[in-house]
Amino acid sequence: MIRLEGVTKRYPSMERPAVDDVTFEVPAGEITALIGPSGSGKSTTLRMVNRLIEPDEGSIYVGVDEIHDIKAEDLRRRIGYAIQGVGLFPHWTVFQNIGCVPWLLHWDKPRIAARVRELLDLVGLDAAEYSAKYPSQLSGGEAQRVGVARALAADPPVLLMDEPFGAVDPLTRERLQSEFLAIQHKLRKTVLFVTHDLDEAIRVADRIALMRDGALMQHDCVERVIAYPANEFVREFVGTERALKRLSLAHVAEEMGPPGRAAATEGRVPDGATLRTALAVMLEHGERAASVIAEDGSVVGSVTIDDILAHFERPLS
Amino acid sequence: MKRLTLIDFTGPIIALVVYVGLTMADRPWVALATRIFPNEGRYIYQNASTTTLVWQQFAMVALSSSMAVLIGVSLGLFVTHRAGADFYDVVSSLSNLSQTFPPIAVFTLTVPILGFGFEPTVLALTLYGILPVLRNTIAGIESVSPTQIESARGMGMRPYQVLLRVELPLAASVILAGVRISVVVGVATATIGAVAGAGGLGAPIISGLINDDPPVTLHGAILATYMALLFDAFIGRFEKAFAFSSPGARA
Ligand SMILES: Nc1ncnc2c1ncn2[C@@H]1O[C@H](COP(=O)(O)OP(=O)(O)O)[C@@H](O)[C@H]1O
């Protein structure tokens, strides 16, 4: 768990605080996306959690500890940190880069070696092939994977990520996002994830904390931020495709009805797809319903345009 | 980091052996000089053996350069970190003087203050040698990407670990280039030290100039140039071992 209480940071060069009385909590095992326009104070907020920046006011808790009760370096060794541009050390091999925090924690050599192998496996890189490589021999996507492995090295319960997939092409980014989600399903870390990309936040996060000019505008689960923007700024930030974004958060399996209703239609959607995909399939076939199929190809249900409309009418809890 | 082995130094070591040979045997100089200047009388600087001259030259450069590196690197590290940030401006503009300050002027300025002899010369060379080391230390530390420093701190390295494990290795090739320039310029400047009575290979150079005796000047000049090239080659090998490029270069 990460909790910020009334956290404020002022820079002498700025008139308003860079971070202004921010309070929110990242529940254990969940991902919170810290989102907002450039300069809104996201990175400053994140860096206060591992004391790379000291707040002027407020308290921050990681687990049960107030972070200022712990020596800064010891705190940081307990928190995974991954940043845009990765910051791998070019004079160290992939092995040394990933083994950095365990080395700082004085693990013995066999334990570090076993851990590095395990982590390369986890992020989908072949340990035998990649261990001895230098960062200059990696592609952008591979470097990001090594960056994530390095952040996870000492198995910290808490992870701070600052636009970790910001520096790669859109296709690689999407793949890294889903790989990261798969890892998160296994490991259940408490993650504070900075991004300026709403679609990325929707894809990876459980909750959104939206900032503007240092102040927290809204903090809620992703669906609610999109369905019920707290103010005009959030509404604008979410954008005109708000409805489609809502659809992309709802899954076909949750909304479908009995198969019969789509008997006369051609459109097919997998049961794991989102309502957004279902709508796209209906539009493509010019139909008002589509069959839902399981992985083996059998028809398990149907979804109609009325289901989709009903989805919007149902209030979120 | 590339591990240096003895093999990397094969070339410089062979050159060094040849140099020692040339120093020990005065004879080849006479033979060479007789061929080039058949009508001259004195081919060898008579006041001291070549070995002594080379040794004096080496001692001046080694002493002044080690002190210059020690001071230049420490001062450079000091002003590029929080503790010394207040001194950054004055020190960095001072270090840029080295580009405009001619070596000959060093002794014109220092002899009246420091006096004649070996030690004052070493002191003058040290002061002059600090500048390129200082300038490159500042440039080297500033060339380390902030992302790498941030991730080093973010992972929980203590400040000394960030310095020793990340900043210094990454800045090393630039710092060593400064050391190389400082030492090579030091060898050249040290020959002028003969004017201040410090001995070394400058002695035959100046003696030859004064007595209109080119072979004697050449004797000193060749050995001094050769020494500078040797230092250049050895330090250059270390410099290359610290050349790194950043991730994604392949992508
Ligand atoms: N070290 C600093 N000194 C002065 N101002 C800073 C510093 N770091 C950030 N700022 C300012 O604080 C504000 C918030 O910055 P940041 O947290 O990096 O925003 P974000 O990550 O949301 O883009 C910006 O206006 C930025 O210019």
Ligand SMILES: [Mg+2]
């Ligand atoms: Mg930022």
